[in-house]
Amino acid sequence: MEQGCLSAARYTAAGARVQFGAVTGPCVVDKAATLHEGTHTVTWTTTTVCRVRRLPAATLFQLFDAEPSLRDHVLRYLAAEVNLHRGSRVRHAGPDPLAQLADWLAEACGTTGDVVPLTGGQQGLADELALSRVTVNRGLSALAAAGVIKVRTRRISVIDAARLEAVRAYGRGSIR
Numbered sequence: 001m002e003q004g005c006l007s008a009a010r011y012t013a014a015g016a017r018v019q020f021g022a023v024t025g026p027c028v029v030d031k032a033a034t035l036h037e038g039t040h041t042v043t044w045t046t047t048t049v050c051r052v053r054r055l056p057a058a059t060l061f062q063l064f065d066a067e068p069s070l071r072d073h074v075l076r077y078l079a080a081e082v083n084l085h086r087g088s089r090v091r092h093a094g095p096d097p098l099a100q101l102a103d104w105l106a107e108a109c110g111t112t113g114d115v116v117p118l119t120g121g122q123q124g125l126a127d128e129l130a131l132s133r134v135t136v137n138r139g140l141s142a143l144a145a146a147g148v149i150k151v152r153t154r155r156i157s158v159i160d161a162a163r164l165e166a167v168r169a170y171g172r173g174s175i176r
Helices: 031-035 057-066 068-093 097-112 121-129 133-145 161-175
Strands: 005-011 017-024 043-046 115-117 149-152 155-158
Touching: 017 121, 031 057, 031 068, 057 068, 097 115, 097 121, 097 133, 097 155, 097 161, 121 133, 133 149, 133 161
Parallel strands: none
Antiparallel strands: 005 017, 005 043, 115 155, 149 155
């Protein structure tokens, strides 16, 4: 994708929509599908005007041979995705939605800094976390009231990273 923003989603057998994070160009979209013989496991939807080019797997492999730094970048990216997936599995196993939200914010800060974009808004975040929008809204409001974050249009600013880590580890009881 040369420019724009895409989001990925998949429906479960029961019809529930599972939202994955959004990506912003320039970037290579769905590297795993390209490397896994074109097996796409999600549906990509444009959230802004995009300019996209198709990159066949054979071309990507040729680029890996010609540009080892590209290969290294893709391998580091895929390893980070595996680690994020593992973290997500642990997050979803936790019973406290506020801790799940704090965990997601802390992970997002690791890649974006203190400002976390919400390309899909609160609903997109709710879909990604498998929570209701109301639960996400209440969690963000609680974190904002405690001075941990500041919620702005389509982004969240983390004000107190140490307290965010406490909520991540101990849940709702740590902000009272």
